[in-house]
Amino acid sequence: MKAIIPVAGAGTKLRPHTYTQPKALIPLAGRTILSIIVDQLVEAGIREFVFVVGYLGEKIQHYVEKKYPDLTMHFVQQNSREGTGHAILLTREVVKNDEVLIVLGDTIVECDFKEVINAPHSLLGVKKVDDPRNFGVAELHESGTISRVIEKPQIPKSNLALVGMYKIRETEQMYQCLEDNVQKQLRSHDEFQLTDALECMIQHGVQFNAFKVNNWFDCGRKETLLETNAILLKKYKLATNPVLPYENTIIIPPVSIGEGCNIKNSIIGPNVAIGDNTVVSYSIVKDSIIGSFSNLYEVVLKSSLIGSDANIRGLSQSLNIGDNTEIDLG
Structure with missing residues (x-):
């Protein structure tokens, strides 16, 4: 079995960070979104991956080749962003007729991956939501098999x-x-959707069963990303870097601090992830993600997403700042 991970999206809902950093490589609980996905699949036994890359795709390729040198990898370029269906179609020559496990590159789920891989039928992961209008939606037969799937229905029946x-x-x-x-140029919401192809398969007699995931973390927006960071920090606290003593600094767990950081005269936490080689002085940071090689001085941050190579001085409450930014709030 091969795993297909589409990571070609521009991540417009997470700008300005995604101008210089692929969404899948944004730090999350001391890791990255992509590394969490790949680690789950490797643990389940998958060794061959197909990455659909586009915007900043060279950064994706460099990252996974360096971090996972023992895996078999293929990189397929999607030059025009025309939807997940178009992205998956581009993998045809690499996949051929092998079974595949498709995991979208901005989605983290918790489930029994081995059970999914070994299932005798095709499966679609589902979870109950309060408002399904922003998602693909599955309708079920009484037997539990899927009768229909539809992308972002205005009046959902499920x-x-x-x-x-x-x-x-x-x-x-x-x-x-x-x-x-x-x-046939059959688009939904101006894109070729994988959901529409799945519905086509159902209409041609392919059986899909639904499996309910234990947890589902959507990392496509700042608010959900920060929420996911907090949840995963608690979950992965034993796997993150141990918190070292820092000069005149209070650490309130859960916190993940990268290598080479210099922190003094500050309060860090709870729910904070800091990238490598970042300097924090005379600051208070809570419920935030801070990128690598950044410099924070005399700031108060909460519910903030700060990119790499950012330089911030002064006082603030909530920021959403991309890479290579310099701000003086004094």
């Missing part, structure tokens, strides 16, 4: 959202449906 994880056995049919949709 509250089961597709979480962005798909185990596909019938890859030949999937690629044929994707190709037919592209040739």
